[in-house]
Amino acid sequence: MDFAFTDSEEQLRSQVQVFIRDNFTPEVLADFAGGKRGRGFGPGAAPIFQKIAEHGWNAIAWPKEYGGQGGSRITQFLVEEEFYRAAQIVIGGGGTGTPAVLASGTEQQKQHYVPKAIRREIIFSQGYSEPHCGTDLAGVRCRATRKSTPEGEVYVINGQKIYTTNAQVSTHIFLLVRTDPESRRHAGLSILLVPMDTPGITVRPLLTIQNEPGGPPGTTYGEERTNEVFFVDVTVPVACLLGDEGDGWAVSQRGLNLDRVGAWRYLISVKRDEDIVNWLKSDDDRAQPLKSDAAVRDKVAELWIEGQVCRLMTMRSMTLEQRGAAFSYEGAAEKVWAPEHGVRATEAIGQILGPHSQLLNGSPDNVQEGLYAHNLLSAFQSTVNHGSVQVMRDQIARRGLGMPKSRK
Numbered sequence: 379m380d381f382a383f384t385d386s387e388e389q390l391r392s393q394v395q396v397f398i399r400d401n402f403t404p405e406v407l408a409d410f411a412g413g414k415r416g417r418g419f420g421p422g423a424a425p426i427f428q429k430i431a432e433h434g435w436n437a438i439a440w441p442k443e444y445g446g447q448g449g450s451r452i453t454q455f456l457v458e459e460e461f462y463r464a465a466q467i468v469i470g471g472g473g474t475g476t477p478a479v480l481a482s483g484t485e486q487q488k489q490h491y492v493p494k495a496i497r498r499e500i501i502f503s504q505g506y507s508e509p510h511c512g513t514d515l516a517g518v519r520c521r522a523t524r525k526s527t528p529e530g531e532v533y534v535i536n537g538q539k540i541y542t543t544n545a546q547v548s549t550h551i552f553l554l555v556r557t558d559p560e561s562r563r564h565a566g567l568s569i570l571l572v573p574m575d576t577p578g579i580t581v582r583p584l585l586t587i588q589n590e591p592g593g594p595p596g597t598t599y600g601e602e603r604t605n606e607v608f609f610v611d612v613t614v615p616v617a618c619l620l621g622d623e624g625d626g627w628a629v630s631q632r633g634l635n636l637d638r639v640g641a642w643r644y645l646i647s648v649k650r651d652e653d654i655v656n657w658l659k660s661d662d663d664r665a666q667p668l669k670s671d672a673a674v675r676d677k678v679a680e681l682w683i684e685g686q687v688c689r690l691m692t693m694r695s696m697t698l699e700q701r702g703a704a705f706s707y708e709g710a711a712e713k714v715w716a717p718e719h720g721v722r723a724t725e726a727i728g729q730i731l732g733p734h735s736q737l738l739n740g741s742p743d744n745v746q747e748g749l750y751a752h753n754l755l756s757a758f759q760s761t762v763n764h765g766s767v768q769v770m771r772d773q774i775a776r777r778g779l780g781m782p783k784s785r786k
């Protein structure tokens with residue numbers, strides 16, 4: 379087993395680092411941060427995304443016929459790491475939902491959605507959770523009724539989704555609906571790819587703890603809002619169906635699993651350790667006594683070890699994905715370890731910095747514009763969203779360890 383990157387991979391990493399140094403001015407970083415917060419990217423972001431694409435660094439491991447580079451997953455990982463670390467932007471592929479289109483879509487859907495998603499012309503939001511069900515998605519009530527019309531077969535959608543992050547900037551929603559009204563639990567669900575400009579869709583903001591003041595660039599989970607989305611007689615052609623009708627549970631779970639793989643997923647948590655180590659090594663007066671404090675050194679070394687485990691778990695899932703091997707509980711294991719590491723890291727940083735760690739963006743005497751305070755506010759959400767750590771543990775027990783389903 380050789381964990382080292384090849385010389386050409388290391389050369390590529392250096393090229394990307396030089397690009398970042400030359401192009402990522404404070405103004406550009408602020409424009410990227412707007413996208414992260416849910417306000418949409420600022421004007422300086424588009425030309426940089428264009429330059430990144432011209433270098434061939436976009437969607438490196440994605441198939442050429444769908445707009446990718448047909449390269450290796452490891453090379454993509456390396457590029458993803460650098461861009462996420464520098465500006466919390468995800469350069470890997472088409473974003474949430476797109477891996478599921480590649481895995482479950484028809485040829486026509488792949489040709490239509492994937493290249494546009496890679497170019498950021500299509501952005502999916504994820505419509506799974508509902509007010510009465512988040513963890514237990516088998517309780518989905520949002521329904522889509524199939525009907526014949528003079529224009530052809532359609533689905534008519536009625537219901538509500540909640541916590542739909544980025545619904546306000548997305549072009550499409552990746553929607554889990556009940557297509558069989560008689561069905562119960564996981565059966566009778568389907569996934570529809572619904573354009574957000576379809577009449578009958580209303581998006582209402584749901585403000586988060588990060589809303590005011592907004593976090594500084596560098597905050598890893600800084601969304602200022604998520605959303606409620608309402609559907610009233612929303613009519614879409616049946617061509618919007620992804621996978622088979624009634625197979626939505628399998629399609630959505632496969633999609634969630636694939637969405638969990640990527641350098642940015644582990645860096646959401648691990649960048650916090652890197653930030654505090656860089657600050658401790660900086661010239662800031664407050665860092666001077668801390669950097670030689672034995673307890674502080676002990677703690678950051680411990681965090682670093684945990685961070686390396688996050689990284690290796692991500693790399694393992696990626697190589698499984700690259701080989702086309704089935705993987706399920708591996709993504710769940712990362713989804714437990716990395717977010718819980720993020721919580722431990724933000725709490726440890728709070729102890730290291732003392733009261734300064736709690737001063738938000740805009741407060742006098744804060745540290746790095748309140749970066750650590752904002753990361754602390756958002757640390758816990760990553761243990762809940764995209765599959766909670768409790769449920770991920772259950773998946774590991776069943777799929778990884780072969781244990782029976784638990785009794786209620």
Ligand SMILES: Cc1cc2nc3c(=O)[nH]c(=O)nc-3n(C[C@H](O)[C@H](O)[C@H](O)COP(=O)(O)OP(=O)(O)OC[C@H]3O[C@@H](n4cnc5c(N)ncnc54)[C@H](O)[C@@H]3O)c2cc1C
Nearest residue numbers: 504505506507511512513541542543759762763764766768
């Ligand atoms: C900031 C943020 C962004 C989000 N973005 C999106 C999005 O874009 N799209 C989307 O569809 N959803 C999104 N969500 C919703 C998220 O997926 C749900 O919050 C999550 O699935 C938990 O569901 P819930 O909130 O209904 O909590 P519940 O399901 O009520 O769970 C509450 C707690 O009980 C635990 N629990 C529940 N059932 C079990 C069980 N069987 N065994 C053990 N423990 C259990 C859970 O782990 C959790 O800790 C987002 C959430 C947040 C906080």
